[in-house]
Amino acid sequence: MKRLSYVVLTVIIMFCSLSLLYSASLIWDPAGTNGLLHGLNIRVSDSKTNPSSYNKDYTHYNLDGFLGRFTYQGEQDVVLTFIAEYPMPSNSTQAQYFNFTKVDDSERYRRIFFVTTVKGERHNGNEGPILITDNVKIISSGDTLTIPQGAGSELLESPSSPTNLGYNLNSDQGFGPTYIYKYPYKYVWIDITVIRDTENNINNNSYNGSYTHAFSINGEGISSQVNLSGYRTSQSNGISYFLTVERTCPEFIPFSALVGYTTIQNTYPVGLLRYQSAINDATVSFYSNSNGTGTDFKFINSQGRTIDYYVVFKSQVPNITNPIKIDSTHNSFSTTNITFTSPTYGENASQKSLQGDVSIYLPSGLIPSSFIPGAYSSIIYVFVNAN
Known part of the structure; x- marks a missing residue:
């Protein structure tokens, strides 16, 4: 089984002065091998299914639905929004919730929700306090968590x-x-655990098999997707991974800042890509549309005027010496095996990983005065094909 999906990186240029640089980072930290995105048996619900019963349960990481930690660096008050992505149960009343859905039968599902505990790590490496007294429960698609302190x-x-x-x-x-x-x-981290709710449509052994659920975590400068896999009775690992693209440039880039970046050896950095999985290799590709059929990247304004530009990817993990220009729909970059070390407690875990820098450059000879003033925006689509 393969899973093809994407996240996006939005880049905006302005014929104006430079805005402040805003960047944030979100890393999946499995806490050694304690946190798993795969292998959860969803046959039965958890012993506690009332979200309020987890308000001050700071040890939910001991449950078998523990996914690990999402380690954050960036400004405080950033709002992270959790969105249920796919697959959706055929029962439309479940669309507003998070559900494990049977891979080959969308009528079969178990509803889930997430419990999170937000903590800080001090600059000396010691664990800091719990930063939000009542755990944040992510129950419905669109629920949010606000980062309480900068890191x-x-x-x-x-x-x-x-x-x-x-x-x-x-x-x-x-x-x-x-x-x-x-x-x-130094870090703000989010312990996160899946809680299996009582709402389900799998109360029959004929519904054994593989189940999956994908959700996104989006915030200022962050576009992430988490793919979970589970099973009912019959053990199956399925497809599971964490994919994120982080904006490393200002929200609005002045056109004057891009002038001079006109070759593959001299590019303007706009993002960082990171893929992590305990079990699934993957390839990642870049496209100019959501269909994955083009690489003709353009900035466009509200009047439809366009400015061409080129996208470059420089892989850091695995380390590839030369940057690659994205000028073919057959572009792809593959994962490699690494030992991931937790940025918080230092535990080690084997991972399939791909990490690298996304940058852009302009055709030579562009003259700013020849373009209509205002904002020009573009989306870079980052596809992942996991197997």
Whole structure:
């Protein structure tokens, strides 16, 4: 069985001044081999299925639906939105919920929801406090989680002072020679667990087999997809992975900033791609449309005026020396086997991985004054074919 799906990277250029750079990172951390995106038996529900019973259950990571941690770096107050993607049960009343659906029979499903605990890791590597007292439950498609604190290893641009406070290794705020960090935490991480609800249509042994569910996690500068696999009674691993594209450029790029980036050796970085799976290899491809049939990338404005540009991918994992221009619909980049080390607790796990930088450049000879002022936008479609 193969699974073909995509996430998107939106790039906008402006004939205006530069906006602030905003970037965020979201990594799937399986906590060694404790967190799994595959192998969940959905035959029966969990012992507790009332979401409120998990309000202060901070040890849900001990349940067999534990997916791992999503490790975040970026600004605070970023809203992560969870959307049920596919497959949808044929029962339309279930479309607003998250469901494991039988691979070969969409009438068969078990509803699920997610419990999350949000924690911080201090700059000294020690575990910090729980940052949201009541666990956030993701019950319906469209539910959100707001990142409560900023995280990252960035230093203050200038020494801390009474008017320019920083954070020390212990995440305390203040000023002085030890208060050098911009953010209170090195990482904010989200423990996340699948809870199997009682709502289902699989109460018969004839419904044994493989089940799957995909959902997206989207926020400012982040477009991610999580593909889960499960089974009823008959063990099956199926297709499971985490795919994310993170914007590494400003939300609005001034056209003047792109002038001069006109060759494959001199490109403007716009994103970072990351694929992670414990069991499934994959290939990743880039296209200019949602059908996966074109690579003619163009910025377009509200009047339909266009500006051509080129997309380049430079693989870091596996390490490929030369950047590759995306000029064929047969472009594809394959995963490799790695040992993934948890950024939080340092546990190791084997993974199938692909990671690399997405950048763009313009045709030479473009003159800004020849284009209508305003915003021009474009979408880069990132397809994954997992098997």
